[in-house]
Amino acid sequence: MRTMTPTERAYVAGIIDGEGWVEYRYVNRRRNTRPGKPVYRTLIVRMEVPQVDGRLIDYLMATTAEGNRDIKRFPKNPTYQDQHRWRLSHHGVYRVLKQVYKYLIVKREKAKLVIDHYDKKFAKKVFGKGGFGAK
Helix, strand or coil: CCCCCHHHHHHHHHHHHHHCEEEEEEEEEECCCCCCCCEEEEEEEEEEEEECCHHHHHHHHHHHCCCEEEEECCCCCCCCCCEEEEEEECHHHHHHHHHHHHHCCCCHHHHHHHHHHHHHHHHHHHHCCCCCCCC
16 A cells, blocks of 8 residues: 555546446355355445556556556457456555545545445454454
8 A cells, every 4th residue: 555645646536536436335145165055245345447548547556556457358349449447345445545535526425335344344353342442
């Protein structure tokens, strides 16, 4: 993780607001390999910024020092350009959104859900199961 300057935070927040998407949802997943095939409630936390110009993805990765790059190709449509994607999940999403939160407008509600979830989770780790002040 890298601490961004206020200008970088505002720019990254603008990119996330305009081009990106943030996913925060629970899904039920079945474990077919376990006896009885139990169903588990699983949290999915992801963020992605797709872009045709790979230079923006390079900038986001260098500025935040988070995530990875993926390229989607369209072999059946030769007129389509390759799509570069900056992808993050779980703690990476939290670390980036924590820094850019005050500059977000469109994705602010989803960012708040992610930040609250991880703040609560980390408070339990640091202060025990009872939360703050628990012994």
